[in-house]
Amino acid sequence: MYTERTSFLKTDYDEKIFDWADVTTRLGDDDIVIRIVQCFLVDTPGRLEQLSRAVHDKDSKNIETHSHSLKGAAATIGASALAEAAFALESMVTRNDFTEAEAALGQIKEKFEELTALLSRPDWVEVVKRQEEQENSYDNEEPRQESD
Amino acid sequence: MIAHCYQDKPKHLRRNHFLQEKLFETFMGQNDEKIKVLIAEDDATCRMALEAILEQWGYDVIIAEDGQKAWQELQEPDMPRVVILDWVMPEMNGLELCEKIRSQTGLPYIYVILLTCRKRKDDVIKALESGADDYILKPFNKEDLKKRIDQAVKRTFTKDGASYRTGGRNKEEVIERYENEMIKAARETALRQFHTNRITELGRLSAGIAHEISNPISYILGNAQNLEIYWQEAEALLLRNIRCQDMKKVDQIREKVRNNLESIQSGVERIVRIINGLKAFASYGKDEHRYCHINRCVQHSLDLCSRTIQYLNIETRLAENLPLVKGDPVQIEQVIINLIANAADAMEKSETRRLTIETASTDDSVTVVVSDTGPGIAEADFSNIWKPFFTTKAVGRGTGLGLATAKKIMESHDGQIDARNRTEGGAEFTIKFPISQCEVAAAGAGIYDRCTP
Numbered sequence: 001m002y003t004e005r006t007s008f009l010k011t012d013y014d015e016k017i018f019d020w021a022d023v024t025t026r027l028g029d030d031d032i033v034i035r036i037v038q039c040f041l042v043d044t045p046g047r048l049e050q051l052s053r054a055v056h057d058k059d060s061k062n063i064e065t066h067s068h069s070l071k072g073a074a075a076t077i078g079a080s081a082l083a084e085a086a087f088a089l090e091s092m093v094t095r096n097d098f099t100e101a102e103a104a105l106g107q108i109k110e111k112f113e114e115l116t117a118l119l120s121r122p123d124w125v126e127v128v129k130r131q132e133e134q135e136n137s138y139d140n141e142e143p144r145q146e147s148d
Numbered sequence: 149m150i151a152h153c154y155q156d157k158p159k160h161l162r163r164n165h166f167l168q169e170k171l172f173e174t175f176m177g178q179n180d181e182k183i184k185v186l187i188a189e190d191d192a193t194c195r196m197a198l199e200a201i202l203e204q205w206g207y208d209v210i211i212a213e214d215g216q217k218a219w220q221e222l223q224e225p226d227m228p229r230v231v232i233l234d235w236v237m238p239e240m241n242g243l244e245l246c247e248k249i250r251s252q253t254g255l256p257y258i259y260v261i262l263l264t265c266r267k268r269k270d271d272v273i274k275a276l277e278s279g280a281d282d283y284i285l286k287p288f289n290k291e292d293l294k295k296r297i298d299q300a301v302k303r304t305f306t307k308d309g310a311s312y313r314t315g316g317r318n319k320e321e322v323i324e325r326y327e328n329e330m331i332k333a334a335r336e337t338a339l340r341q342f343h344t345n346r347i348t349e350l351g352r353l354s355a356g357i358a359h360e361i362s363n364p365i366s367y368i369l370g371n372a373q374n375l376e377i378y379w380q381e382a383e384a385l386l387l388r389n390i391r392c393q394d395m396k397k398v399d400q401i402r403e404k405v406r407n408n409l410e411s412i413q414s415g416v417e418r419i420v421r422i423i424n425g426l427k428a429f430a431s432y433g434k435d436e437h438r439y440c441h442i443n444r445c446v447q448h449s450l451d452l453c454s455r456t457i458q459y460l461n462i463e464t465r466l467a468e469n470l471p472l473v474k475g476d477p478v479q480i481e482q483v484i485i486n487l488i489a490n491a492a493d494a495m496e497k498s499e500t501r502r503l504t505i506e507t508a509s510t511d512d513s514v515t516v517v518v519s520d521t522g523p524g525i526a527e528a529d530f531s532n533i534w535k536p537f538f539t540t541k542a543v544g545r546g547t548g549l550g551l552a553t554a555k556k557i558m559e560s561h562d563g564q565i566d567a568r569n570r571t572e573g574g575a576e577f578t579i580k581f582p583i584s585q586c587e588v589a590a591a592g593a594g595i596y597d598r599c600t601p
Contacts, residue, residue: 026289032200036193043192068236072265073193075287083287091526099573 015081017114020128023078030125033077037119040077044070048112055089055105063093063101070108082111182208183301184228188218188245189263190237194286198232201290202297215240219248222258229256230300232284234263235275243278250279259300263288358423365419372412379405425549437561439472440480442507442514442581448477449484450505456492461502470509473581475561483557483565486550487518487577494522494575514583519576524569533567554579 016022023033047066054062071086089104118124185207189195195211202209210228212218216239221227231249233242240248246260262275262283275283281303282296383402390398443466450462473480488503495501498521506517525533532538536552551565558565564580 026287027197027201028290029201029204032197032204035200036197039196040193065236065238068265069191072234072236072286073191076194076197078287088523092523095524095527095569097573 015084017079017081017111018118018128019078019080020132022080023076026078034125037077040073040079041116041119044073044112047073048109051108052105055101058098058101060093060096060098064090067093067108079111079115082108082115085111182206183230183305184208184210184226185297186210186212186218186221186228186231188212188215188231188237188242189234190214191234194234194263198288198293201293205294205297207297214238215242215245218245222249227255227258229304230259230261230297232261232263233280235265243274246275246278246280257304259304261296261300361419361423365416365423368412369416369420372409372416376409379409425553437475438477439474440477442470442473442480442516443467445477445480446484446505446507446516449481449488452481453485453488453492456489457503459501460492460495461500463502463504465504465506467506467508470507470514471583473514473561473583475563475581479557480561483554483579484516484518486554487579490550490577491518491520491522491575495520496522498522509583512583513580515578515580517576517578519570519574521574524573524575525567530567534565 020033024030027033027036047070051063051066051070053059054066067086067090071083071090074080074083074086085104085107089101089108092098092101092104118127121127185202187195187198187202187209189198190213195213199209199211208228210221212221215233215237218231218233219240222231233245235242237245242262246262249258249260260280260282262278262280263286264275264283265286282299284293284296386398446464446466450457450464484505488505491503492501495503500521502521504517504519506519508515508517526540529538529540533551534555536549538552555565558579562582564578566578566580568576568578570576
């Protein structure tokens, strides 16, 4: 409601670490979401390793491929913050600018760690659902308080 | 029911029901032969999402991890006729694979859907040029996917798509396709036109609305400020008379009230910012022009922005003896302020935050260059940055009117505004005011100095 009130799931801007509402409305099915999240958690560390190597070697073609795929995968599971971070690296390299590639990679790793911390909890589904609810009720609560 | 109808139809009409029948049988479990769909996607997560959804809908999904494997699948005798190709893949990318499929003759038509990314709109055109029939934007949603797949199956397996199935592309088909694309393009142009008209209309309306809203906003802001003062007094009284067991509850309430007051203020401030933006957008070119010192405008703008720029390194290189520029100083300052604010926002996440403002003159123009050390402007955004309501800032941060207003003001001054990325990083905006020869001479002689405030 007010941008100044950033809440639990949110990072610097409006990008959420994990956007349950987005991914479930897009894919329409909790089970599918749970399955692809598992798949993502298994698949991504390998990709990050390839990406780190590419950044280390300043191999623009591979940086582009891997950051692009990572962005797609992260966006698919609703990991907006990670998708944004991957996009930042991708667009940097598209512009042929390596100066901050390391920093961008650091951002990606950080976002992935945050995401893993959340999604590897056995009760993550309940946690994200609860946070989503809290956030909604927080937004709805305010006008009522103001009126009394 | 459908199967029954099918029996009664004359043979030449039966084909129309092929799809319904096929889906019906699949649904009833009477037909083992499901429609095959090939997914070529290197990323396991996207692949699994597509696979899971398509299987749910009863398709026989075939998977390929790269373009090469997908190509092999298509060499099988009973190959899938609908394929979804990811754009970026190792070995052979989606685009190359699509071109390869199109160049192969003697096979039934294969319906190609390319998966591409939302942030690169030009890609869609490239995709269609390479011979793809359709595209899906990532991250995809289920509804969209359903529409595209239904269309693909319809085109591939029913009479509607007869021309597709013949494999070769006959003249009529090409014309039809072209026609469709033209209709689409015309529609897009019309929509854009409509949008532009709406913006003009909006400019007219917004001046009125901004005026109407300003008044009640000032009550809200004034009363919120009063509330804050009264509340501080009430808090003092409350704390003096509080009972120990109420302490916790009272603290909670104080916290909430403080938050609510802050929210009201920041909300109002945002409304004020938007209204000011609308006012500036609607009122360009109205005021009278006089001769002004650009350097003074720059200095004044910096003073006005002191809060925005307090965390930035400011470097000013102002040329001496600049010719005067004919214009409205308030509007010129507005342009410079917008550029400064833009640069400050762009550098929010940057390590070095240096804002450079330079003024210079040539024989026929005076320029102001505002450059930053932010991330620069994305290639794809260049065509959009001057459009009203275009913003790359987070929701609620930018009004999307800053640069649009700057451009309008510059146009009303017969000037120019340009943006580019600097080779050493960061964005650079240049505004350029024309000066006529006689004004140069006059300014040199100091005649117009008196006219400037």
